[in-house]
Amino acid sequence: MIASLAVALVHIAVVGAGAPLLIGALGTLKARLVGRRGPSPWQPYADFRKLLAKEVVVSTTTSWVFRATPYLLVATSLVTALIVPVATVRPPLAFAGNIILLVYLFMLGTFFLALAGLDAGSAFGGMGSSREVAVAALAEPTVIVAVFALALRADTIDLGRIVERFGSEPHLALNPAHLLAFAAFFIVMLAETGRLPVDNPATHLELTMIHEAMVLEYSGRYLALVEWASAMKLFLFMTLLANLFVPWGLTEPTGPVAVLGGLLALAGKLSVLTLAVAVLETAVAKLRLFRVPELLAGSFALAFLSLMAVFLVR
Amino acid sequence: MNRLVYGVIAAMGIVAAGLGGYGMAGGAGTLRLAWLVPLGGLELTLDPLGGLFLGLIGLAAAPASVYGMGDPDGGGRGRLAYAVFVASMCLVPLAANTMTFLIAWELMSLASYALVLHDRESEESVRAGWIYAVMTHAGLACLLAGMLLLGAEVGSQRFADWRAAAPALAPATRDLAFVLLALGFAGKAGVIPLHVWLPLAHPAAPSHVSALMSGVMIKLGIYGLLRVSLDWLGVGPPWWGATLLVAGAVSSVIGVLYALVEHDLKRLLAFHSIENIGIILLGIGSAALYRVAGLDALARLGLIAALYHTVNHAAFKALLFLGAGAVVHATGTRNMEAMGGLIKRMPWTAGCFLVGSAAIAALPPLNGFVSEWLTFLALFQNTRLDAVGQNLVFTLGIASLALTGGLAMACFVKAFGITFLALPRSDAAAGAHEASPPMRLAMLTLAAACVALGLGPTLVVPVFGSVAAAILKTPPSATGGDWLTLRVAGEFASLSTAAIAVALAASLLVPFAAFWILGAARRTRAYETWGCGRIVQTARMEYTATAFANPFKRVFDFFYRPSKRLDIEFHPESRFFVERIEYENPTRSIFDDWLYRPALELLQAAARAVGALQSGSANQYLAYILVALLLMLVLA
Amino acid sequence: MFRQLRTALRTGIATEPVAAAGEIERVGARLASEVARLFGRSLAIRQVDAGSCNGCELEITGLTGPHYDLERFGLRFVASPRHADCLLVTGPVTRNMAEALRRTWQATPDPKFVVAVGDCGRDGGLFRGSYAVVGGVADVVPVDAVIPGCPPSPAALLAGLLEAIGRPRR
Numbered sequence A: 001m002i003a004s005l006a007v008a009l010v011h012i013a014v015v016g017a018g019a020p021l022l023i024g025a026l027g028t029l030k031a032r033l034v035g036r037r038g039p040s041p042w043q044p045y046a047d048f049r050k051l052l053a054k055e056v057v058v059s060t061t062t063s064w065v066f067r068a069t070p071y072l073l074v075a076t077s078l079v080t081a082l083i084v085p086v087a088t089v090r091p092p093l094a095f096a097g098n099i100i101l102l103v104y105l106f107m108l109g110t111f112f113l114a115l116a117g118l119d120a121g122s123a124f125g126g127m128g129s130s131r132e133v134a135v136a137a138l139a140e141p142t143v144i145v146a147v148f149a150l151a152l153r154a155d156t157i158d159l160g161r162i163v164e165r166f167g168s169e170p171h172l173a174l175n176p177a178h179l180l181a182f183a184a185f186f187i188v189m190l191a192e193t194g195r196l197p198v199d200n201p202a203t204h205l206e207l208t209m210i211h212e213a214m215v216l217e218y219s220g221r222y223l224a225l226v227e228w229a230s231a232m233k234l235f236l237f238m239t240l241l242a243n244l245f246v247p248w249g250l251t252e253p254t255g256p257v258a259v260l261g262g263l264l265a266l267a268g269k270l271s272v273l274t275l276a277v278a279v280l281e282t283a284v285a286k287l288r289l290f291r292v293p294e295l296l297a298g299s300f301a302l303a304f305l306s307l308m309a310v311f312l313v314r
Numbered sequence B: 001m002n003r004l005v006y007g008v009i010a011a012m013g014i015v016a017a018g019l020g021g022y023g024m025a026g027g028a029g030t031l032r033l034a035w036l037v038p039l040g041g042l043e044l045t046l047d048p049l050g051g052l053f054l055g056l057i058g059l060a061a062a063p064a065s066v067y068g069m070g071d072p073d074g075g076g077r078g079r080l081a082y083a084v085f086v087a088s089m090c091l092v093p094l095a096a097n098t099m100t101f102l103i104a105w106e107l108m109s110l111a112s113y114a115l116v117l118h119d120r121e122s123e124e125s126v127r128a129g130w131i132y133a134v135m136t137h138a139g140l141a142c143l144l145a146g147m148l149l150l151g152a153e154v155g156s157q158r159f160a161d162w163r164a165a166a167p168a169l170a171p172a173t174r175d176l177a178f179v180l181l182a183l184g185f186a187g188k189a190g191v192i193p194l195h196v197w198l199p200l201a202h203p204a205a206p207s208h209v210s211a212l213m214s215g216v217m218i219k220l221g222i223y224g225l226l227r228v229s230l231d232w233l234g235v236g237p238p239w240w241g242a243t244l245l246v247a248g249a250v251s252s253v254i255g256v257l258y259a260l261v262e263h264d265l266k267r268l269l270a271f272h273s274i275e276n277i278g279i280i281l282l283g284i285g286s287a288a289l290y291r292v293a294g295l296d297a298l299a300r301l302g303l304i305a306a307l308y309h310t311v312n313h314a315a316f317k318a319l320l321f322l323g324a325g326a327v328v329h330a331t332g333t334r335n336m337e338a339m340g341g342l343i344k345r346m347p348w349t350a351g352c353f354l355v356g357s358a359a360i361a362a363l364p365p366l367n368g369f370v371s372e373w374l375t376f377l378a379l380f381q382n383t384r385l386d387a388v389g390q391n392l393v394f395t396l397g398i399a400s401l402a403l404t405g406g407l408a409m410a411c412f413v414k415a416f417g418i419t420f421l422a423l424p425r426s427d428a429a430a431g432a433h434e435a436s437p438p439m440r441l442a443m444l445t446l447a448a449a450c451v452a453l454g455l456g457p458t459l460v461v462p463v464f465g466s467v468a469a470a471i472l473k474t475p476p477s478a479t480g481g482d483w484l485t486l487r488v489a490g491e492f493a494s495l496s497t498a499a500i501a502v503a504l505a506a507s508l509l510v511p512f513a514a515f516w517i518l519g520a521a522r523r524t525r526a527y528e529t530w531g532c533g534r535i536v537q538t539a540r541m542e543y544t545a546t547a548f549a550n551p552f553k554r555v556f557d558f559f560y561r562p563s564k565r566l567d568i569e570f571h572p573e574s575r576f577f578v579e580r581i582e583y584e585n586p587t588r589s590i591f592d593d594w595l596y597r598p599a600l601e602l603l604q605a606a607a608r609a610v611g612a613l614q615s616g617s618a619n620q621y622l623a624y625i626l627v628a629l630l631l632m633l634v635l636a
Numbered sequence C: 001m002f003r004q005l006r007t008a009l010r011t012g013i014a015t016e017p018v019a020a021a022g023e024i025e026r027v028g029a030r031l032a033s034e035v036a037r038l039f040g041r042s043l044a045i046r047q048v049d050a051g052s053c054n055g056c057e058l059e060i061t062g063l064t065g066p067h068y069d070l071e072r073f074g075l076r077f078v079a080s081p082r083h084a085d086c087l088l089v090t091g092p093v094t095r096n097m098a099e100a101l102r103r104t105w106q107a108t109p110d111p112k113f114v115v116a117v118g119d120c121g122r123d124g125g126l127f128r129g130s131y132a133v134v135g136g137v138a139d140v141v142p143v144d145a146v147i148p149g150c151p152p153s154p155a156a157l158l159a160g161l162l163e164a165i166g167r168p169r170r
């Protein structure tokens, strides 16, 4: 009990505190790749501190849904942090619903964020909500199907146990299904976290926005929460990708050393992945909005194929 | 008078629920009145499955009736039809022979037909009633044929005898009976492509009736499918289960796709009923397939998922229909484009509708999540089957369930967001008022049921487990796990919605703690919505439901086949001034275009051909009789 | 795609230190202390065009490129005044934009400050006295600092902004 509580705290601390750094590092790397000095990787922390010191301006049109959503978003991200194998293969809430819960928790967040986007009654918010749910509605099923394709070979849908199984029996990963699932998951990760080529996190043009358009109304501490939650979402998706497809380094939480080892391994994997995402974001242009669903439908098809491949190539 | 009638029906519902609970607990009972009706007499039997559905009907009828008590425009007319409707629905799961069953079934159909025609003035209702009557009687014809066939083959009209005789029947007979009965029941359940009546008929009825029609009446179709595929006909060939699974996959995805582009609030909910019936069928289909393969534990899991989702859907769909009814009553329209801003005017209704929306979108920790989780699990376990063809069918089920989940979430963002949030889009919506106390009570009860069914799977699943075991005729087995965690598939997976709820609640405190530690500013200022400096904000600047659904229309254009019509009238003086713009972006139903219209045309052509025989000449008719007699003689 | 990456890697970092001393006219006293303390490391800027000839905008656009790179100081442009700490207002305020500017200012959460850019922003500049113009930015919303010039160069803009938030240049 105490041990799992400690692991829970480690997970929350790592995800909560590490997520802004991940976003910051991504920003710095992207700036360097285009020849700029760029912001410091610690910039998001300064942004959050400043946002907390500001007042909140809330639209008179909004209801309690708008004000409750930032808290709920953070809560869903934090609970998700207890399901994803971050530091060990036994995340503290692993028993609560596995991969299906993970996807539906993200859906819970998207649901409320999209409602909040509609709440102020501005055209931008509605546009953002509509696009966000369109992306999520196609991306989230892909996560289930792709992860399930892995789960089938590991014979469990418990994320930690999947990692464990692939870690100890790497030959299981030698399968075309694995590659297809990886491709599908990677695309979905970019879509779900609002990265290029699906969404441009740095855009200022309302007509091209997806995620940003929904949060145009948020300010001060609410904005800080929303941004923190989406940073955590990116962190969790990247962690999931890293640990599912490169399953080494994580162990059971036998002691502080094991947990620390898992964290170090994670840091290494995330560094490589962050670099990859930064290079990709520098190299590709944003897709036209109505090409995005095609990309997502493609990734869903990939995941579906990978699932079928499990049966056909067994 | 109104109150009395609805009060009595509500009390009746509670009694029915008690009786159903008794049946589920294993209490059996039989009532025979041979003299009452011909052909086998009236016979009622209580068994666990019947008890479950009886209880479900009772528990849904109670809040719906309480709501009817407080509904000023829905309650007055059609009280008798409503009473007959509820009573006949209660009889269906108890019926133990063909005659009793068909009488109850037809009474239920006729009473609901009368209720669909509630608004006799509107042409739409009349059309809805007409299509409903045709489809429902086509279904009845299939049932009648199937039941008479079985009755003739077995030599008895009692269901218990069918059960005993089923294994000995010829496979062809069983297959034919399965097809006929399954078609009849699937029509009632609204399985695609037999769904055309459902989105027309359900919205036309008063809302407390819509709640019962969508919540429980179509579930009696599911009840029938359960009896047919798992009970009366014994263990069938794999294609029965595979057909159900594929039908479920198709219904779930197509149902939600139609709902996405629908902006009539009640019709949107009706399309979601099709989707949920599909999800239930996924469970039933997998149960049937596992049972053929001898995997009893998995068959039970599939059945538990189906039953759980049946009950859940009754809870949240009834809730949503009641909420929609309150909204329709307050705004005088079913068109979402004329709503908006109701969360401030109808806070209770909005809160309840939000719970229902989250539940139907399967968001944790509410009840829809639990049953979809179980369904996923039932589908996932197909690795235990060693038949590639069947595995692929399951894969289809998994993909469609996953897709359905995402699309349903999107659809309910639209349903709740456009209806309740932002600024009112019409004067009626601006002047809306909260629902009356009985209506609120009914909605709150159902919302509480959604939460309870969501948090208590460890208590509910064993109950369904015993019902499932009774249908499958396997010994009941204890489910794993403890009071906190549900384990239905060993190490494969586990679920604890209570833990999720606690973790979510605890996590909600984290931001507050962080604010306190970091000394965040507390000031909040209210100001208008940001609109790039524009002077006034009006409802016409809001995103509409049509615009919201547009990305989906584009993605799935091969399915919707949308067409666009833009009609602009310019000012006679100058083309730079527009007098009127009309924009229409309708979608078409592939089922109407490719299935029903050709079928109708064929039927009409056939009728015309036969009509040629009918010349009106008496001589010719005498000649027909002569030919017929001769033919009979030759054949004899 | 690879060509672009190769060029970027070969060129290295093109950003240069801020050379020219910026001129800035402090209008309010609060800039020095409070703003420096709060926004020293993170400043979100919302740019408002109140009727400029777009000369100033051209120069502002230069700030985000590799050469001037304002992000290295924790400054960045945002898409909504709700996210902003500083309104960077260009141009004389025209009659049509006066109300919009006022609303933008209202929509920005406190604490916030306003920087008027260009000679136009200071007092109407070239367009002073026109029937279509209300006047400088200060005639509509309270201004905390002015960066003069027609247009001010990116270097002057950057220096002025850094001066405003009391951040040492690097």
Ligand code: SF4
Residues within 6 Å of the ligand: C051, C052, C053, C054, C055, C056, C090, C091, C092, C117, C118, C119, C120, C121, C125, C126, C149, C150, C151, C152
């Ligand atoms: S200051 Fe000069 S460049 Fe800037 S808006 Fe005025 S006229 Fe144009």
